Amino acid sequence: MGYTLDQTNIQFISYFENISGATIDDCMTEDNRIIFIVKKGQAGLAIGKKGANIKKASHDLKKEIEIIENGDNAQELIKNALSPAEIQEITISEGRAMVKIDPKFRGMAIGKGGSKIDRCRKLLQRHFDIDEVILTKV
DSSP, rough: OOOOOOHHHHHHHHHHHHHOOOOOEEEETTTEEEEEEEEOHHHHHHHHGGGGHHHHHHHHHSSSEEEEOOOSSHHHHHHHHTTOOOOEEEEEEETTEEEEOOOOOOOOHOGGGHHHHHHHHHHHHHOOOOOEEEEEEE
């Protein structure tokens, strides 16, 4: 468990904390996107009124901005990372998260080209030593 932030991500965190007032726990970049993991309970503050902070950061940094609220445990982080897909149950054992989800939300949880589920897996590796996320039917 553990991760290292490069200088660019540290600068992104500093910038976004300054404009939003939210505490950023982690930051990941993917192609043209920056994903900020904000402290539990601060997603609204990070987003801002009518998405003002997201719009400003997206304009200034010339990248798409995504906010994921951190959780107290792996289950909360999984639910937040796969939102708005509705999760029925999460079981974690031996570095594997089994996520029960209604089939109608499966595509939403996987994301375009598997991007959402892959991002969830990366976050779980960084924060909870969970290497696998498997979606199962309810």
